[in-house]
Amino acid sequence: MNDANSSELFTPSIDVMEQANVPEYQALYDYSINNREDFWAGQAETLGWYKKWDKVLDESKAPFYQWFAGGKTNIVHNAVDRHLTNANRNKMAIIWEGENGQVRNYSYNGLNREVCQFANVLKSMGVEKGDVVTIYMPQIPELIFAMLACAKIGAIHSVVYGGFSTDALASRIEDAQSRVLLTADGGWRRGKAIDLKTIADNAMKRSPTIEVCICVKNNDLEVEMEATRDFWYHDLVALPIASPKCDTEQLDAEDPLFILYTSGTTGSPKGMLHTHGGYSVYTSTTHRMAFDIKPEDRWWCAADPGWITGHSYIVYGPLINGATIMLYEGAPNYPYPNRWWQIIEKYGINILYTSPTAIRGLMRFGDRWPKKHDLSSLRLLGSVGEPINPEAWKWYHQVIGNGNCPIIDTWWQTETGGLMICPLPITPLKPGSATKPFFGNEITIVDDEGREVAANEEGKLIINNPWPGMARTIFKDDERYKSLYWNEVGGKWRYLAGDSAKKDDDGYIWVIGRMDEVLKVSGYRLGTAEIESALVSHPQVTEAAAIGLPHELKGNAIHTYVILAQGVAGSDELALALREHVAKEMGRIAMPEDVTFVESLPKTRSGKIMRRVLKARALGQDEGDLSTLEE
Numbered sequence: 001m002n003d004a005n006s007s008e009l010f011t012p013s014i015d016v017m018e019q020a021n022v023p024e025y026q027a028l029y030d031y032s033i034n035n036r037e038d039f040w041a042g043q044a045e046t047l048g049w050y051k052k053w054d055k056v057l058d059e060s061k062a063p064f065y066q067w068f069a070g071g072k073t074n075i076v077h078n079a080v081d082r083h084l085t086n087a088n089r090n091k092m093a094i095i096w097e098g099e100n101g102q103v104r105n106y107s108y109n110g111l112n113r114e115v116c117q118f119a120n121v122l123k124s125m126g127v128e129k130g131d132v133v134t135i136y137m138p139q140i141p142e143l144i145f146a147m148l149a150c151a152k153i154g155a156i157h158s159v160v161y162g163g164f165s166t167d168a169l170a171s172r173i174e175d176a177q178s179r180v181l182l183t184a185d186g187g188w189r190r191g192k193a194i195d196l197k198t199i200a201d202n203a204m205k206r207s208p209t210i211e212v213c214i215c216v217k218n219n220d221l222e223v224e225m226e227a228t229r230d231f232w233y234h235d236l237v238a239l240p241i242a243s244p245k246c247d248t249e250q251l252d253a254e255d256p257l258f259i260l261y262t263s264g265t266t267g268s269p270k271g272m273l274h275t276h277g278g279y280s281v282y283t284s285t286t287h288r289m290a291f292d293i294k295p296e297d298r299w300w301c302a303a304d305p306g307w308i309t310g311h312s313y314i315v316y317g318p319l320i321n322g323a324t325i326m327l328y329e330g331a332p333n334y335p336y337p338n339r340w341w342q343i344i345e346k347y348g349i350n351i352l353y354t355s356p357t358a359i360r361g362l363m364r365f366g367d368r369w370p371k372k373h374d375l376s377s378l379r380l381l382g383s384v385g386e387p388i389n390p391e392a393w394k395w396y397h398q399v400i401g402n403g404n405c406p407i408i409d410t411w412w413q414t415e416t417g418g419l420m421i422c423p424l425p426i427t428p429l430k431p432g433s434a435t436k437p438f439f440g441n442e443i444t445i446v447d448d449e450g451r452e453v454a455a456n457e458e459g460k461l462i463i464n465n466p467w468p469g470m471a472r473t474i475f476k477d478d479e480r481y482k483s484l485y486w487n488e489v490g491g492k493w494r495y496l497a498g499d500s501a502k503k504d505d506d507g508y509i510w511v512i513g514r515m516d517e518v519l520k521v522s523g524y525r526l527g528t529a530e531i532e533s534a535l536v537s538h539p540q541v542t543e544a545a546a547i548g549l550p551h552e553l554k555g556n557a558i559h560t561y562v563i564l565a566q567g568v569a570g571s572d573e574l575a576l577a578l579r580e581h582v583a584k585e586m587g588r589i590a591m592p593e594d595v596t597f598v599e600s601l602p603k604t605r606s607g608k609i610m611r612r613v614l615k616a617r618a619l620g621q622d623e624g625d626l627s628t629l630e631e
């Protein structure tokens, strides 16, 4: 997929370069590395603080770094409140379009009223500073109101992607010991209603910590409401308690803002914890510099808010920068494959940020769909989630961007909070490379011993420094956080991303993919362990292994190997039933492509499934070192 030897270089047009927010990279990069704290202090100065920080970076408890320690802020103070006293007050904050064509708009002033009301409703339900509120909603404005309402009162939100299902939701509620769940009756996808409340009901049965469930009416689905636990949002918001005025809680810069669960190497998903101060600075700075956001821009990050991309670049970064954001709930090809292009034309979108899997999916329908529309409002295009293959890159660049829009390919992770490797609009581009480190970041590629590898050689991607947007820990598990991600070498802590990569002769970084048991399926991050545990939860399955194999549209597709319980015979019907079982437990994105029934699985002597052996076999490749294999 990657082509580090590609000699093609795309230089941005004079037009784009002339208006770039950051006109030059190298000198500012050097400054940011040599004066990291000054650089970040300079960015933090552009935001509002109730009280300035005492120290930009506190390394005393490394790798548990603290940023802007002693400062008082609240992300909502910057994302909403400060816009109410300037020219943004009546500017459009959110434009929302539903799949059936419904449109709702909110100015910053309108957004503030909604957030305040939601915050007052939460308070009336006893939600306090530090409580974890789980949010399981479709892509509707209320999802954003709910996130901001939690932040406003100092509660910690835990958004569970609306495409996940019972088991995924239940385990996240349980880990967070959440007392309050915010959901909706249902969502829309391809003209069909998706019954979220029923999934939420099943999850609440499995994880009984939820005492209050607030349900937004989105599509008139018949749902069950349990008398003392479940409340309609529209009933609560009509009460006098839900006033459109609510003070924003003055928090410490290091107070937790949210947890977001993501898949890791082993076992249960990890609740990555982000905080108010550093995350505000990092998301807004990266968004302003890499995506060159201007006051009059209309910004569309077509991700789900339930993914880190949505948290950082639908909600927080853009709102802090006072942008107008587009939100669309529905399928990109419904009712026809021109839906996205129609939205870009209709609303005059200037910057589109999406994933390679979405680009490949739309490319499949051919050029005639985008060609029906005037896409000349576009100035920049972004990509995130997995390496973008040069074919998709060129189509995006030529057909969608008419050859004029730089492709901002951004490498980062749930853990990093914001962009880590990405071009600026002025950077000459090589299709498939996320180019160079963002300001303040030193990125190296090392071998197993931690030594930097030569140019063009593959190795592990590490980050040699702290940055303000970094996750602070895994919720309630500092040890796991430290041991999973951090290594101390010669008194310096280094962050291990879990990806393999190369750096070419020009210092461009080419990310190859995950090295651990994490799969990127259609850009979504799934753990083999979660898929396997969903399979094993089926009564007829004894053991299971999941691997990812290359897939034209999805990037990776899930293939599974299953050992059945004694006396159970494999059949096509059972294979289908198992695939559906995984979809029901975890969500449709986790549904395996196929199930192969096997008698045994390749394992190490310590009993670990050797997925790389299964993968090599499936691809007809060399199985590699089998010295630890016990079969």
Ligand code: 6R9
Binding pocket: 262, 308, 309, 383, 384, 385, 386, 387, 388, 409, 410, 411, 412, 413, 414, 415, 434, 497, 498, 499, 511, 512, 513, 514, 520, 523, 524, 525
């Ligand atoms: C933002 C996000 C993180 C993993 C990461 C890497 C892959 C993301 C990429 C990319 C190549 C890019 N990844 N962006 N690989 N080029 N531009 O995706 O977060 O869901 O936590 O996944 O995604 O493998 O380690 P998350």
